[in-house]
Structures are given as structure tokens and as C-alpha cells.
Amino acid sequence: MTSHDIVIAGAGIIGLSIAWQLARRSTLRIAVIEKGATVGAGSTGASSAICRVRYSNDEMLLLARDGIRAYRHWDAFTGLAEPAAGFQQDGVLWMPGGDHEWADREHGRMQSFGVASEVLDDDDIAQRFPAISTCTLAPDLETGEAHECVGGSRNLFETGGGHVDPVAAARDLVEACRNAGVEVGFRSEVVGIRVTGGRVESVSLDNGDELATPLVINAAGPWCNRLLQEVGLELPWSLVPTRIQMMQRDRPEALKGHIPVTADLAGGIYFRTQSNGQQLVVGSVREEDEREAVPDPDDFRTETDHDFEALNLHVLHHRLPGLPSSGRVRGYCGLYTTNLEDVHPILGPTEVEGFWVANGFSGHGFKLAPAIGAMFAQALTGERRDFDTDIPLSFLAVDRKPIEIAAKNVLA
Secondary structure, three states, X not given: OEEOOEEEXXXXXXXXXXXXXXXXXXXXXXXXXXXOOOOXXXXXXXXXXXXXXXXXXXXXXXXXXXHHHHHHOHHHHHOOOOOOOOOEOOOEEEEOOOOOOHHHHHHHHHHHOOOOEEEEEHHHHHHHOOOOXXXXXXXXXXXXXOOOOOOOOEEXXXXXXEEOOHHHHHHHHHHHHHHOOOEEEOOOOEEEXXXXXXXXXXXXXXXXXXXXXXXXXXXXXXXXXXXXXHOOOOOOOXXXXXXXXXXXXXXXXXXXXXXXXXXXXXXXXXXXXXOOOOEEEEEEXXXXXXOEEOXXXXXXXXXXXXXXXXXXXXXXXXXXXXXXXXXXXXXXXXXXXXXXXXXXXEEEEXXXXXXXXXXXXXXXXXXXXXXXXXXXXXXXXXXXXXXXXXXXXXXXXXXXXXXXXXXXXXOO
């Protein structure tokens, strides 16, 4: 039996960020165990990896700001001379439709936290992002009937926002972790946790190996409930593997100008470019599209539904009226682990000594990951480093009360 100070179950962006933040400030013996065959085989690989700071809760805004800071300086954060991932600063455009006060109010909040933002009106959008319609009306989602668009928009623009290739970022963290002596293993699953006298003693793997450890961190994403059951925990949180549908749409040459990451709050979608601007990635922000529970995270439909594609393409064409109706569309699906109570994660120690959780990210995980890793590393080592956050782990503790939010969706 080999011995480790910490075993992390799950090598997605959360588990790897925790491992790296621990390794860069300690000499702890750390093992990261991943059931998938490759980097990004779980939720991370299907993430849209949008890096936006705006949240309705101030503490979450600060966590996003601190996490994105690491992505913006990825080489310095990872210590890699030539990381595979790079921050794409396209900006994030928030379009609230007919609410003419929202953008100015949120701009003031962003400024108070040192986050660069602007308020853009119709003329500003036309000059900077000519492909985007500023119509303040929501498209008809029942009949698809066209309407005469109404302008007069007030939109929030996060100038420092953008996106990252999620798989490339995870690969970089694997390399950084291994360079620091962390063991990262794939095609291996934690299937058992030995608890004696209310305290973790070891974990067993599906290949029969056993690792002695006093501390297990559950970062298993949609598979997290299996480990909760292993230690007999019944948490007051409903952590549900949830099927999330996405689309990729080829971007034609006719669609001119820069297209930022766009959150169309009126229409209920978001989109961004990828592949050097040659494709559009499109997802939904409607609550009803984040409620399809998956009983078995190893077995779910990975193709998109026809109705989902038709509805969201209708909204996309309303926001990008120059987009031709013809063109290749590819659908794909991934999994969130949705916390039904408040769509925010639960972090840190549980009533089982030596069993910690990092679960229920509900689609927020990627942008927060470096800051989440810092929260765990500070709590476990007492050491601070650059790229840390001042938000304590207790803010998202297992025994906290649900966070009050207006809407339970990925843009909460």
C-alpha cells in the first residue's frame, strides 16, 4: 500500500486546480485519480470555458475575477514556458433587452470591484460589433413569428472577459502538477473509501490498488454521489448530473467584424467564437434547459435534440441577422453537476473527518477553478501565494445556507 497526504478523486479542471495550488506552495504527497482515459473526458472537455466576472452575488463576482486573473497570466500561474492554453480576450457583451437600467447598475458594481467595463448603446454596438443586432425585444419562441425590431438598448461590456480552450488548460495543469511531483493517473477510479472511527484511512481503486491517505477530496464532478455514498454521507444538497446541450455553427465570411462572447438575456442564449473566429459555440441560459437529470453519468444522450437546435438557432439568427440560414451545425452534450438548491458549489470538509468535497458547480466551475484551488490550498496549508483569492472556503461550505438568487441558471 502506497501512502499519500492527499488523494483527489477527479482530474477535471477543479481537481487539477486544487492539486496545483497545493503543489505550488507545499511538499505534500498528492495523487490525482481520474476514471477517464484522457484529459477533459468529463465535464471539463464539454465546457464553453467562458471567463466572465459579472455575477449577481458579490463574493462570486470576486471569485470569478480572481480565477480569471490566473487564466489571463497562464504562463506565470502554471510555471510553463510554453503552455498549450492561452486567454482569448474577446470581451463579454451582456444584452439585457428592454431593461434600460440594468447595464448602468451592473457597470457601477463592476467598477466598485476594479473590473473594467463599459455601457454600450445601439450606436456603440453598430460601430464595434456590426454583426450583432441591438433589438431589445425577445424573439417569439412559440411560433417563430418575426417582429419589427426595436432599438434603444443599453448593454454591459466586460472588456477583460473572454474564453480559454478548456482541454488545453487541463493538459497544462497536468504537466504543471507532474513537474511538481504530483501523481496524476488516468483510467483509474476511486471505488472505495475506508473510514474507521469516523476518519478516512485509505482509498481503493478499481484495479485493486489501495492508497493510504488521511484526506480525500471529492472532485469527481457528475460522479460525486458515488463517493458520497461510499462514506455514508447524506448532504442537505441535491447534486444532480444534468445533461447540457450545445451547438457549433460554422461562421460564414459574410458575418463581418468582431464577435465578442455574448450573453443574450432577452433571447435566452449565449455564444462565442472559436477556431480563430471560424465557428460559433452556442448554448442556452434558460432554466428549463438545465434541468434534464441523468441517472447514470456514464450513459446519457450526447447528441442534441432537434427542438433544442431549432429553437436556439432561431434566437441566434435574431441576434445575428446576417447569419445565413444554411450552414453546418454540430450538436454535442456534456454534463453539469447541478446543485438544485442554489446552483452554487459546496466546498470543504464534511462531518466525515478527512473527506472534503468540491462538488455541485452547476456550470460555473471553469472560470472559478484557479480561485477554488487557492481556497482549498490556503485552508489546508495556511500559506498564501500570488493568484490567490481573499474569499474564504467557508463562503461555500457544506453547512452554509443556500445563496439567494433571482434565477437558478448558469448566469446566476
